[in-house]
Amino acid sequence: xxxxELIRRPALPVGEPKVLGGLALEAVTDGxxxxxxxxxxxxxxxxxxxxxxxxxxLSLRNSGPGQWLLVADGAVDVDVIADRLATVxxxxxxxxxxxxxxxxxxxxxxxxxxxxxxxxxDNQFPINHAVMxxxxxxxxxxxxxxxxxxxLLVLRGFADxxxxxxxxxxxxxx
Numbered sequence: 001x002x003x004x005e006l007i008r009r010p011a012l013p014v015g016e017p018k019v020l021g022g023l024a025l026e027a028v029t030d031g032x033x034x035x036x037x038x039x040x041x042x043x044x045x046x047x048x049x050x051x052x053x054x055x056x057x058l059s060l061r062n063s064g065p066g067q068w069l070l071v072a073d074g075a076v077d078v079d080v081i082a083d084r085l086a087t088v089x090x091x092x093x094x095x096x097x098x099x100x101x102x103x104x105x106x107x108x109x110x111x112x113x114x115x116x117x118x119x120x121x122d123n124q125f126p127i128n129h130a131v132m133x134x135x136x137x138x139x140x141x142x143x144x145x146x147x148x149x150x151x152l153l154v155l156r157g158f159a160d161x162x163x164x165x166x167x168x169x170x171x172x173x174x
Contacts, residue, residue, distance in 0.1 A: 011099045011159040021173035023105035025166055032072040033098050033153060034081065038089035040065035051088045052081060061130035061143045061153070069130075069141055069153055071100070099159035103166065104149040107173045112150060114169045118142060138162045 012027035036048065048068065049055050059071045068089075070081070082091045103111065109120045115135040119125060130143035138161060141153040154162050 008096075011156045012101070012163055017102075018167070020167065020170040021105075022107055023103065023111060023170050023173050025163065025170065026102040026104075027159075027163070028100040028102050028151070031074060031095075031100070032070075032076050032078065033094045033100065034070040034072075034078065035063075035092045035094045036060075036068040036070055036085065036089040037092070038066045042066065043088050048085065048088060051084050053084060059128070059143065059145070061141055063130070063132050063141050069094070069098075071143075071151075071153070097156055098153050099156050101152040101154065101159070101163065101166070102145070102149065103152070104146070105173075106148055108148050108150055111166070111169050111173065112142070115165065116142065120144075135162060136165050138165070 010027065010029045012029075014027060014029055017024035017026035043066075045060055045062070045068070048060060052058070057073045058076070061069045061071060063069050078091070078093055085091055112118075112120055112135075116133045118131055118133050125144055127144050127146060130141055133140060133142050135142070135152065138154060138158045140162065143151045143153070145151050152162065
């Protein structure tokens with residue numbers, strides 16, 4: 001028995017997006033983040049989506065050979081998804097271990113180009129594409145979720161540092 005009560009709190013500021021000129025930084029605190037692990041080459045993205053079945057509101061993001069992050073915008077039954085994926089991949093709930101940062105605005109590519117070497121051109125990084133990368137010195141999963149909208153998934157312990165780094169990189173556009 002612990003001597004003190006654990007208090008659940010988000011790693012990043014909750015509320016309205018922080019607007020810096022034409023850019024908006026937003027901590028997304030609702031939803032679920034699941035890590036999927038399979039033997040590299042044993043299953044494809046299409047195979048995972050077929051096993052899950054209902055995929056509305058879900059985003060499957062590549063994070064390495066045989067690894068994906070399944071992001072849900074709302075509540076999902078993790079046990080149901082785990083059962084459906086039992087023969088395809090292992091599942092680990094990362095909702096409380098990772099933070100989700102949404103960045104949107106007309107200069108979002110210029111902002112991200114300051115911190116990563118990923119080619120963000122439309123031809124190379126289409127909507128619904130995701131990669132693992134470094135933003136400065138911090139490892140993150142970068143996903144393009146809309147025309148001028150990207151999301152970063154970062155380990156919770158690095159979220160505040162990444163948020164601060166993004167604010168500094170966005171100062172030019174404010």
